[in-house]
Amino acid sequence: MTTESASTKSATDQVPPLQRDISWLRARLDEIQDGTARRDVDRLRDIVDRMRATGAPDPELADFDLAAIRAMLKRLGTAFHLRNKAEQVHIVRVNRRRERHATLEAPRPESLGEAVGVLHAAGFDLDAMLETIGRLDIQPTLTAHPTESRRRTIIQKQARIAELLGVVDAEDAGELERSRAAAGVRRALAVTLATDEIRSSRPEVVDEVRTGIHHLAGVIREAVPVVHRDLLDAIERHYGTRPVALPEFLRYRSWIGGDRDGNPNVTAEVTESTLQAMRTAAIEGHLENLEILHRDLSISDHRVPIAGELLDVIDRDAGRFGETDVDAAYLRHEPFRRRLRQIERRLRAAISDAEETYAANDLLDDLEVLHRALHHAGLAEVADGGTLADALVQARTFGFHLAGLDLRQHSRIHEGAVADLLRLAGVEDDYASLDEEGKAAVLRRELATSRPLLARDAAVASATREMLDTLAVVKRAVDREPAAIGSYIVSMAHAASDLYEVLVLLREVGLWRRDEDGVTCPIDVAPLFETVDDLAGAKAVLEGMFGDPAYAGQLEARGRFQEIMLGYSDSNKDGGYWAANWRLQVAQDELARTCREAGVEFRFFHGRGGTVARGGGRAHRAILSSPVASRNGRIRFTEQGEVISFRYAMPALANRHLEQIANAMLLASSGCAGTADEASIDAVDAADGLMDQLAAVSRETYRALIDDPGFWPVFEDRSPVRFIGELPIASRPVSRSGGGLQFENLRAIPWVFSWTQMRCNVPGWYGVGTAFDRVVSGDESKLDACRSAYRAGGHFRAFIDNAQQEMARARLLVGGWYLGTADGLHPRIAAEFELAERAILAITGQGGLLDNNPVIRESIRERNPDTDLINAIQVELLRRVRDEAYDDEVEMKNVVLLGVNALAAAMQSTG
Template identity: 35%
Template sequence: MAKQPNTPAGANKATADKDAPLKEDIRLLGRLLGNVLREQEGDAVFQVVETIRQTAVRFRRESDAQSGAELNKLLKKLTRDQTISVVRAFSYFSHLANIAEDQHHNRRRRAHLLAGSAPQQGSIAYALSKLDDAGVPGSAVRNFFKEALISPVLTAHPTEVQRKSTLDAEREIARLLAERDHPLTPREMAQNTQLLHACVATLWQTRMLRYTKLTVADEIENALSYYRITFLRELPTLYADIEQEIAAHFPQRHASVELDLPPFVQMGSWIGGDRDGNPNVNAGTMQHALVRQSTAIFDFYLEEVHALGAELSISTLLVGVSPELEALADASPDHSAHRMDEPYRRALIGLYARLAATARALGAAHVLRQEVGPAAPYASADDFTRDLQVLVDSLKSHHGAALIRPRLGTLKRASEIFGFHLATLDMRQSSDVHERVLSELFARAKVEQDYAALPEERKVELLLDELNKPRLLHSPYLPYSSETDSELAILRAARDIRHRYGERAIRNYIISHTETVSDLLEVLLLQKETGLLHIEWNDTSAQVTEAQLELMVIPLFETIPDLRCAAEIMEAFMALPQVRHLIAKQGDLQEVMLGYSDSNKDGGFLTSNWELYKAETRLVELFDRAGVKLRLFHGRGGTVGRGGGPSYDAILAQPAGTVNGQIRLTEQGEIIASKFSNPEIGHRNLELLVAATLEASLMPHAEEGRQAKKLAGFERAMEELSERAYRGYRDLVYETPGFTDYFFASTPIAEIAELNIGSRPASRKSTRRIEDLRAIPWGFSWGQCRLLLPGWYGFGSAVSSWLLEGDAAEHKKRLALLRAMYKEWPFFATLLSNMDMVLSKTDLAVASRYAELVADRKLRNSIFKRILAEHHRTAECLALITGAKERLANNPLLARSIKNRFAYLDPLNHLQVELIKRHRAASAEGRKLDERVRRGIHLSINGIAAGLRNTG
């Protein structure tokens, strides 16, 4: 959920009035949903839903035990068909409430802008003002953008529970809702209401669930929809906004010199290239991903060039043009006498023809509009950009500057950002796969019969030796396993893709489970085997004289032990002369990826955050000593337990020196829809990323003297707290007998695994071990049962035990230290803020219903009792540190949002428990499973995820 602006607790009437349009929108959408329900399902079903709604609201808002009992009774009486209708009704209400809230965020933002309010936190204007106040010169700001790289990376994960059809309908509802803020005549308002009614009816008649397994191709199409909705237009617009803000805050002496930002924000994707644990990704899916990405961007370019041809009707009878523009027009296949005095149109017809030819050459199946005549395809996207620049320069020099911004300027900017590839596709694979492939290659080449069994030192020696040899290990005349053939094929496909679509199409290779230096060297050798590492040797001495690497080798440190070894591994890796030479060729830049999800599942919320912080700090120190620029790639998920929470706060909470103008971060699961399915919300989220990176990189850090000493004290306390939290978390999750059984019984993990919501299996291996379960369904399951345990467990016991050490004076001193940490240390303040949000979404009464699914009463009582006790300690300690007596005291808008929507979530949770009971009972008794029951469970999963929003 997008972060709400902070306002004092106990909002006054003015604040309430500001929320009046939101309440009106929710009432409108709720009424329309009720009307549709009555029309489609009949008055009896409508009355059932309405009775449940009123009872649930009474139970939630008044904590009335009698209402709770009444609610349970109502839900248990439902027939199977009624159950489906009730689940769908409450699920769609959650979806509609989300739309209304997003529209209200846009409304409030516009109100601030119209009122001329001070820049809001998270805006570029706010960041620039802050930097200006801190004495940062304009030259530093401009230099920042010259060298920066900010890259949101879209990933496909099995928590995106919405179908594209549903998203399309909801987008139209959002558009119509926004339209109601404009002055409308009574007739227009009535028509708007009718259209909204039709959209809600469409939603009701649209299948919410997928009945076939989602494929990688489906995931690619889903991701591309966000480019069409948001990125293709909002990113170029954001660049223009930033240029205007910089010009306003830091005017240059020479006003004629325009600021032209390089493409520092670039989109990334894992969809089609991430094969870690996904057997459905191979060379074919990667090639398909690039064809579809390329087709999407060419469709956009062709549409925009066609529109420009209609708009730029400039005649040379009235105004001159540059010789370069005239040459471009003369090269066009358009020779119509009607356009001989319209060189811009003729030039654009030529550009269109070249684009169409390029699109076909790069795999586009069809071009919507036939070009006027044949033309040579572009060799690269840079050539297309240069042609657009010719148009820009000609207009500027002939009184046409005003004609650039509306479309031509944004098209040129888009060509710089998206090229012919749209987004950089990352490759990712697990280190153990690389080891198996090289073991086979070494054995078949008679170099080493059991590479995997070698000690680490010998592996490194062998890999370096092999990198220095001119010959290859692989022979086209020998048979290899399907795994080896597949891995080599996908690397060869990467080489071909870079040749076809440009170097930015694929440039990163991420190694999951990086634990040793050999894990990194193995990928270097595999690149050599497939033509991605180019090495030149001296003819006489056979020594390497030159080397060039096409794909940056990026380690991913995920577990707690891996994070603790990250700096040590990178130090040893970069100390190798061959590696240091390759890094120098990369511009003395090296990326490191840090995994939030697995580290949390491994060590718990507090320890995960602390170990990530320490790993980053050590890496910064190491890279500074080595003279190499560090770029961190943050593998964040949707939930707080997986590194989620507001991106702006997360970036500002990073240790000093870790951002430095370079940052990549994943956008996962349903968070993609939440952030980018609305163009205005998408623009705001992209702006937040840039503003936070700008502030984190350029704001002065107090690293010396008293502040440094105070920070050291904070860090010592955090180290002690982390150790205690780690022990508490590990003791519950990994060392308590029967905990795995408790987890699988008390959450809908098994039912989530059945959902067709991702192409990737829920577990890496066919086991019930927590270690083998993917972090995504782990966190998703805890969200469904309203415990959200990965986002808070361990904090309470850690803080309470630490405070109790020593006498009363020591207790007072330690509490004062924690309060100072909260007030003065962004890392700790953000950690507590995120935990506060998670606790606000936790509901122990609902969670207790899920605990009843555990058949073993003794196991159920012992584990749930421990969870309850820890929750109580955590809430108590959080209040003790922050001084807040209520959840989200500093964020009343979010608090009200949660309070209002949770009355509608309660029935879904209660029904989900009831349906799971029926489903599992039938399975245990060997009876035929009722498809309506299964569908009801899956529908409830969708509705609860929509209501909680950041659950995946």
């Protein structure tokens, strides 16, 4: 690129920065792409203009051959990816600007400074502040759910473009520096356009594990100490003193390599290799820290006093673990460096040597010795504010495990394994046929003893052997590093027996033991309540378990602590948006109260996806709108696919994400999340009195749609759901069971993904319109209650605002191109949309959807025209597939999948 084109940025300084960046990136794309694709896209715009007028696909679409369509999709998809990167850079820019203008009295919104300021103003002294932080238990959990449609190599190239865009945007960048950055963008774009968007095959679990480790050992590992520093800075500004360190309040978990629900590719061997890979990555990160510390701590015993404690440990390990006399002599006057080399040798041995006794706690002890020695040497600032402080945070957070690995399996698999063991042991011939009372009785008898049902090497069914082998892997991992394993999650938990079965299986490998002192079990067993009915019955399940002597031992073994997972995806797919969200809200309140009444500490684990339909939306708002009874400072939530790619794309984005979570958790757990006046409380109570009715009508309306005999054939025929299932973006199958694709066995992700692609977003709002029309419309007192509840904030406002965001992102005109009108499905959806829009505007007082969020509204408006182009192409491709109007089936499928990817970039979401 010429110097003139690089300098166009300075000539457009009056243009808003985001628009300037988008235009600049598009100009770079124009410079390197063949003009034919640009001309075809211009022609396509004219065609789509006609389609908007007629409301139907245009026959001229058939004139484009597959090569032209591929080039157009590549151009349009790449342009949206560039826009997405520009928006990420802009988020960082806005946060930095806000930080520059922030003051103690007016901190940056949703920052740690804001949260500490609120608590300080509320009368929290320093001890109370630290106690509140000490109660926090924040655990983001990475999963391999298939919601990131981009290849990792494409993501890496886009990250490089964002990095170079930052150089171009830098105020102090020189003309030559900007020109070189622009050339770098052009090169990255040229390679991107020459790279296949679609994998040639599905990733294996090991690929997913590598991706998870890439995030954990990279941006996440670097972000955690920054969050600690920011919180310490905020405390120092408000309290005038800086604590030496903070309690550990943030740690990570992972499902990748441990989640086997519906994924036969996750085996015992895979789980074992995952644990080793994570251990290696964690230790390698600590080795990097030691190398930096070795460079920094060039401290001579000629210059400062050396603590006897440090000299003692150096002498203790002198000549051990490979240290030679030469090594010792070379560093004889630099004791910090000598000790760091001793620690390094032990760490290297710990990666692969099973007999090496050096553990994560030993590393932490060694670093703390160095920390105290720096204080003794009069170098407190070096100890408390530098690399060593960060290394200590990382040692406490990531240990030798990087992230605690959860295991998850479907309850029916556990039932099958237990039934097999009971039959072979001669205890119960047909366990699976027993009712809940019968199963629980059998399991209670078994849990009264530590006696395993069978010998370790007994011949059992292959599925049972795989289960026992997996648990044996868990046992070895826990014995080596207790933090390596997180929880055992029971999917589709319906009753107490679903958890008792897991305890019996844990007993078989020695993970659950009972003796005269009680029960010992090193891992939590957590039910996952997923359907609307299971959420409604969860309170009774927990009450029964807490009152059952058979489970009392497990509770005591875990310190009277219970983790409870709540499923957002399947509950929505089962009952629709409003019913699922209300049932989740009620369940949290009921379960929290049940735990508190039983004297049980608890942590909710929120199984959220990226879209509103799967529990997505703003995490900060979700935390602050949770039931008061649930706000105990503990939280887990899943992060997956495109959510991980966005939140951890850049260090500054990761820091912002984590500080928003910590801000909300500090405010919620301290009781400082905002005080509502009596009138507002009454309004929310009045609206809540309507919620059961609204949920019932909403669910009935939603089920009437999906249970209609004519629904599924049309949906399967007209939507891209079949192709979404063929996207090679995950190791797990698209449905939990084999056979043909049906609504019942379709996973929630492709269900939501398909509606997003068709621009209807049905799972994010459908049923709301009829519910308010029947329950509220025409009754001013009920409408006033809803309006007051909306103004008061909380869960009611979150429900309404999430729904209106999904509706604003929808474009039913485009949905009509897919569904047509002959089958009545599209008119039915459009009528419900009209009712929902009318209700939301009546409650909010807005003139249009998202008038309360003009930034998102304008982003949607700007994206719509080019998104429509991709939709038009997809409609045409699906028509050709239905009519078998193609010569090469493989090429046809690849182009369809390319269109799915392009739309995912345009909509910034998948499932």
